[in-house]
Amino acid sequence: MARTTTRRPAAAPAAAGEVNPKAPCPCGSGRRYKHCHGSGYAPPVRRPFEGLTGEADWVALRELVPAATATLRTTDGTDVVLASVLPGGTPALVRANGQILLGLQLATSSDDISRDLGTSLAAALEAPAGAPVDPGPIGAAGSAGPRLQELLDPSAPFDVTVHEDFGFWLEGATVDPAAQAGLAHANEMVMPTVRLEGLEAAYWCRPGEERAHVRWVRPEPEEALLDALARLSAAEQLTLGEGTRYAGAFRAHGLVVPVWDVPADVPGAEWAGPSAGLQSRLEAALAVTDPLTADQRRARAGLLSRQVTLR
CATH class of the missing domain: 3.30.1460 (Yope Regulator; Chain: A,)
Known part of the structure; x- marks a missing residue:
């Protein structure tokens, strides 16, 4: 007996201005739209530091380098020190002299690390000197904070300094025994x-x-x-x-x-x-x-x- 084949009807073309659910997602993830942004789920931003000066070094300081700092400048001309990591994974801090430090290696992060860091930086820019920085729940889904690309001057140089230890954490600060002990413990983890x-x-x-x-x-x-x-x-x-x-x-x-x-x-x-x-x-x-x-x-x-x- 001859087998009959039932052909599935062709998918209807997407209406003007819409994306065909079976087409590749316009975000460039390589997944079909219906399994990517069309599903209501936003996949991680593949290159969160794209467009920033020194993108490759941003990745290195995030993933490879234990103790390092780099220079940043915001679009309004404020100088910022980017640190590979700050004490306790703190997102940011403002020293008594007003200097802002932004931590790159965070304890938690969302699907867009650039937005996490931008949220931290925006909070630090508003915080008074010597006061704790409270950027809210970093890594929370749906954060509406700015991305780094919205805050940083793309023409400013990105100069990296690798440190032998985390002594830069306490520069210009009064150091008590507890802080010294914490610094010594952190320094034991630094890879040359x-x-x-x-x-x-x-x-x-x-x-x-x-x-x-x-x-x-x-x-x-x-x-x-x-x-x-x-x-x-x-x-x-x-x-x-x-x-x-x-x-x-x-x-x-x-x-x-x-x-x-x-x-x-x-x-x-x-x-x-x-x-x-x-x-x-x-x-x-x-x-x-x-x-x-x-x-x-x-x-x-x-x-x-x-x-x-x-x-």
Whole structure:
């Protein structure tokens, strides 16, 4: 007996100004609209620091660097110090001299970290000198606070300073024994870290006596970067020199962070030169537009197998 097939009716086209539920979501998430913004659920902002000066370093200070500060300026000309983390994960504080510190690593966060931080900064800008900053429940769904991109001057430089410890927390403050004890405890957790001179968002770190890494937040689109890394890998040029190896990569806040294992007994600053050489090779590989060869495609598959996502 012949089998009859019932064809489903074609989905009706979306009305003018509406998005077809089965079409890719306009937000760029790669999901269908009905499973993304069309469902009433807003997925995490993929690149919360996009559009800010030094986006790659924002990601690094959020995910990689234990103790660091950077300079910010608001659109009305107020100078702000961005700290990788503040005591107890405090979102922000205003010192007695009026200096504002904004904490980047928060205890909780929502689906839009930029809005969380913008809400904290807006509250700090209104707080009197020396007073606690109360931005409300950071990380709460549906927060209506401003995003960083609305508050910060995009033309201001983003200069990063890596610190050996958290001594900058107490600069200019009267320190009691309890504060000293808390600072000493926090300092025990600091991993030796060096920002490689002349390179954007490239950091050496030593998590133990036997191993060290170079972690490099890359600003390029992921697909183009993976192709370039695959070209270097196939040519055996994805290295920082003798005794080093490409360990893999992770994604963080929409950017890819390649990682190299390096000898732990070499001072961190000495990896700036080899990393600059790799930067030149990578730029050349990024400029190539030819399709990947078979060897390069295999190398790319291997790179993907060693890639994970933090957020």
